[in-house]
Amino acid sequence: MTRMQTLENNGAKTTTRSPGKRFLPLIVLLAGLTIGYLLGLHQYFSLEFLSQSRGTLRSFVAENPILAPIAFSVLYALAVAFSFPAASVLTLFAGFLFGWLLGGILVAVAATAGASAVFLAARGALSDVLTQKIGGRVSRMAKGFEEDAFNYLLVLRLAPIFPFWVVNIAPALFNVPLRTYATATFLGILPGTFAYAYLGHGLDSVLVAASEAGREVALADLVTPQLTLAFAALALVAVVPVAVKKLRRTPDA
Numbered sequence: 001m002t003r004m005q006t007l008e009n010n011g012a013k014t015t016t017r018s019p020g021k022r023f024l025p026l027i028v029l030l031a032g033l034t035i036g037y038l039l040g041l042h043q044y045f046s047l048e049f050l051s052q053s054r055g056t057l058r059s060f061v062a063e064n065p066i067l068a069p070i071a072f073s074v075l076y077a078l079a080v081a082f083s084f085p086a087a088s089v090l091t092l093f094a095g096f097l098f099g100w101l102l103g104g105i106l107v108a109v110a111a112t113a114g115a116s117a118v119f120l121a122a123r124g125a126l127s128d129v130l131t132q133k134i135g136g137r138v139s140r141m142a143k144g145f146e147e148d149a150f151n152y153l154l155v156l157r158l159a160p161i162f163p164f165w166v167v168n169i170a171p172a173l174f175n176v177p178l179r180t181y182a183t184a185t186f187l188g189i190l191p192g193t194f195a196y197a198y199l200g201h202g203l204d205s206v207l208v209a210a211s212e213a214g215r216e217v218a219l220a221d222l223v224t225p226q227l228t229l230a231f232a233a234l235a236l237v238a239v240v241p242v243a244v245k246k247l248r249r250t251p252d253a
Contacts (some may be wrong), residue, residue, distance in 0.1 A: 025120070025121035025124055028121075029117075029118065032081075033082045033083055041084075041087065045089050047082060047092070050092070050093060050203075050207065054096070054204070054207060057097055058097060061097050061098065068098075069098060069102065069106055072093075072110075075108070076110035076116065077110040077111070077114035079114065080111050080113075080115055080164070080168070081115075083165040083168070084162070085165070087111065088196055090104070090107070091200065092196055092197075092200035092230060093200060094106055094107045094197050094200060094201045095196065095199060095200025095203070097206065100198040101197075104193050104198075107193045107196075107197060109186075110181055111185075112186045112189070113118060113163075115168045115182075116178065116181065116182050116185070117182055118165070118169060119168055119169070119172055120178065122168075122172035149171065149174065149176040149177070149180050149181070150184045152182050153167075153171060153180070154184045154188045155188075156170075156188070157188020157189050157190070158191065
């Protein structure tokens, strides 16, 4: 018995990390976001910047067919990891600079990588919060999330009801496996990614018209009600398996 207790204690010591190590990745991401805003980097993630620099950016892409996609992917992943609110605009950039197909692929891979980095950082810092701090109804919700994490995440990704960064962090509270998180994220963002990349592919004429009219292009000018309804329909389709599974588990009265 004593030996068993010793082994359990040793195992607990190896799996328990100090608060400094647990929170360090999250602190780094928050510091990066703060520094980025202080340096004014968020000003470059705008349609106004794209309108002013579209010729220079396209020349760079044409002259660097390999470096440009890699650099853009790294930039996108970092923007997502540091939680800059620029995912939609950067996806338009991708379609504008690389075309809707290549741009969509680059964004899907980079966004998944950046979101996974946020998820891992949050899970390391907040892994014990759920089990130690809450209970009751929220604990039951957490259990349901863990049992069907893939479909829950898929619905959240398909329907952009919550900000992208919120969905990146929330699953960390529910012990979702990284593979499940990354797969659901990648598949769930594909429709929206390619939709925005396609909008970006045809953005040049909109930018020119806005420039001639002396006004800035807003994201609201590009997102139509039809596009919003399409996202809602996709989310509804994705939630059907979840509802069916819940009904099967409900005991008969």
